[in-house]
Amino acid sequence: FTISLLVLLVTVRAFLLRLLLVHRRQLGIRQAQERRAAALAAAQGSGAAAVSRPVIPVEEETVDLAHLSSQTQRIVTTLIVAAVLVGTWAIWDDVVPALNILDRWRLWSTVELFTESTTNAAGETVLVTRDVVRQVTMVDLLLVSVIAAITLVAFRNIPGLLEIAVLQRLPLETSARYAVTTLASYAIILIGVVMGASSLGLRWNQIQWLATALTFGLAFGLQEIFANFVAGLIILFERPLRVGDIVTVDDVTGVVSRVRIRATTITNWDRKEFVVPNKEFITGKLLNWTLSDQVNRIVINIGIAYGSDTEKARNLLLKIAGEHPLLLADPGPVASFEGFGDSALNLVLRAFLPNFEDRLNVIHELHTAIHREFAAAGLEIPFPQRDLHVRSIGPDCRLCFSQPNAPTTPAGGNGTH
Numbered sequence: 001f002t003i004s005l006l007v008l009l010v011t012v013r014a015f016l017l018r019l020l021l022v023h024r025r026q027l028g029i030r031q032a033q034e035r036r037a038a039a040l041a042a043a044q045g046s047g048a049a050a051v052s053r054p055v056i057p058v059e060e061e062t063v064d065l066a067h068l069s070s071q072t073q074r075i076v077t078t079l080i081v082a083a084v085l086v087g088t089w090a091i092w093d094d095v096v097p098a099l100n101i102l103d104r105w106r107l108w109s110t111v112e113l114f115t116e117s118t119t120n121a122a123g124e125t126v127l128v129t130r131d132v133v134r135q136v137t138m139v140d141l142l143l144v145s146v147i148a149a150i151t152l153v154a155f156r157n158i159p160g161l162l163e164i165a166v167l168q169r170l171p172l173e174t175s176a177r178y179a180v181t182t183l184a185s186y187a188i189i190l191i192g193v194v195m196g197a198s199s200l201g202l203r204w205n206q207i208q209w210l211a212t213a214l215t216f217g218l219a220f221g222l223q224e225i226f227a228n229f230v231a232g233l234i235i236l237f238e239r240p241l242r243v244g245d246i247v248t249v250d251d252v253t254g255v256v257s258r259v260r261i262r263a264t265t266i267t268n269w270d271r272k273e274f275v276v277p278n279k280e281f282i283t284g285k286l287l288n289w290t291l292s293d294q295v296n297r298i299v300i301n302i303g304i305a306y307g308s309d310t311e312k313a314r315n316l317l318l319k320i321a322g323e324h325p326l327l328l329a330d331p332g333p334v335a336s337f338e339g340f341g342d343s344a345l346n347l348v349l350r351a352f353l354p355n356f357e358d359r360l361n362v363i364h365e366l367h368t369a370i371h372r373e374f375a376a377a378g379l380e381i382p383f384p385q386r387d388l389h390v391r392s393i394g395p396d397c398r399l400c401f402s403q404p405n406a407p408t409t410p411a412g413g414n415g416t417h
Contacts, residue, residue, distance in 0.1 A: 005087045013080045020072050023165070072165070075157035082150065105138040108201075136201050144196045151192025155185055178243045179236045182259065224279070228262045231278035235259055241281060241288055246356055248287035249276055294355040295328070300366055303344025305380040310337045310345055313379050317349045320369045326362050328352040343384045 118128050159181035167177040236259065241247055245256045247266065254268035264281065266274045280286075289296060304313050314335045321333035333351035340346070349366070353359055374381060 231282040246289040300349040
């Protein structure tokens with residue numbers, strides 16, 4: 001029986017791993033096709049101007065298939081090992097009766113309320129509640145250890161199995177799938193704690209006053225941690241920010257990479273990770289660049305020398321923005337003469353991009369084109385200038401500067417310094 005059980009479970013494990021491998025390859029092929037389609041769409045949308053420069057593909061949030069595959073393999077292996085242990089115990093239970101001594105090793109006793117229906121002398125059915133003493137033995141303690149181990153393995157690996165087996169088949173965004181897997185992890189921990197407490201004979205009516213006092217104590221002593229925990233749940237349900245969003249908090253701008261119980265991680269453009277407490281996103285000000293729409297505006301300030309033709313400069317700006325293949329035609333670019341500066345006439349060019357992927361590249365190309373076109377058209381881009389006048393002074397004035405208490409008008413002078 002034991003050999004048959006092992007052969008059966010090894011076969012089942014190989015079958016499940018093969019099934020997961022095939023599904024992983026299908027997901028990999030689908031992701032490659034989506035990236036190729038996005039690159040072709042970007043190449044076709046850029047027109048003839050895209051021939052002279054390489055196409056920058058749109059980088060979408062993809063699933064780490066290798067990580068998910070390792071998680072699913074671990075959960076399958078864990079389930080097979082648990083099945084081996086349970087099956088071996090069931091097979092050898094009658095052969096090893098000495099193990100029953102663990103059930104006689106009593107640790108403590110608990111009192112449980114047991115309600116049953118009985119019939120009284122009048123023939124009526126009534127509910128009778130009585131106290132039942134339950135003994136907690138070493139078997140219960142071992143069962144709690146098994147529950148804790150299974151909960152830990154499930155907490156680490158079931159989100160990956162859920163992602164690769166279920167969520168990838170549903171039309172959900174990456175942020176929605178991330179929220180589902182995170183909430184599933186919290187639910188696994190909660191179920192494990194409840195099952196472990198039930199195995200030890202702990203009931204809510206027995207520990208509710210202790211839990212209430214502990215909750216109030218922690219709420220006052222660790223209120224920031226509790227506030228961040230509740231804020232993390234609000235973020236997962238309300239979704240004011242999602243994994244992959246571009247956000248600005250204070251002076252930090254970056255991509256949301258992780259949302260955890262206490263804090264959220266933002267990776268800035270220098271690949272530095274900023275860990276921000278969840279409370280900051282709920283009670284503070286948050287700028288989410290991609291919450292509902294990724295269209296964003298580029299603002300370029302240009303100054304031209306006094307005496308230049310502002311209408312000619314404005315038409316050049318509109319021409320440069322209109323010829324760029326990545327800028328949107330609706331809403332279209334706008335150029336305006338904003339005001340008179342200290343050293344220049346100030347013009348502003350505003351144009352819109354469909355996403356953030358090419359923002360820096362487009363800004364660089366617009367600045368280069370503006371510099372080239374303005375130079376060809378004879379429009380000068382000035383810089384701040386100051387005139388410094390140097391004047392020679394006589395010996396009497398030098399005497400005045402060297403003597404603080406000297407009279408303001410030297411003897412025989414004419415009062416000019």
